[in-house]
Amino acid sequence: MTEAKQNPKQPSNAKDAPPSNTEKDPSDWITGDEPMTGAQASYLKTLSEEAKEEFDANLSKAEASRRIDALQEKTGRGK
Structure with missing residues (x-):
C-alpha cells in the first residue's frame, strides 16, 4: 500500500487551516477610511x-x- 504524501503548504484538514482573511473587522481595514x-x-x-x-x-x-x-x-437580508 502506498502512503499519500501531504503537501506541507496545504492544511491536512479545516482545523489546521489558517484563519480566513475574508471577514476582518472594518476597523482593522487598511483602506477603511476611503470612500x-x-x-x-x-x-x-x-x-x-x-x-x-x-x-x-x-x-x-x-x-x-x-x-x-x-x-x-x-x-432580514444577508447573513
Whole structure:
C-alpha cells in the first residue's frame, strides 16, 4: 500500500487551516477610511430603502460595511 504524501503548504484538514482573511473587522481595514465602493453604495441604498432609513452617501468603506451589517439585521437580508 502506498502512503499519500501531504503537501506541507496545504492544511491536512479545516482545523489546521489558517484563519480566513475574508471577514476582518472594518476597523482593522487598511483602506477603511476611503470612500465606500460603488457596490457598497448600491447595496446600502437598497437596504436603506427597504428599512425606510436615510441613505448616507458620504460613508467610508468601514462605516458602510458596519451600516450594511446593521441594515441586513434589520431587514432580514444577508447573513
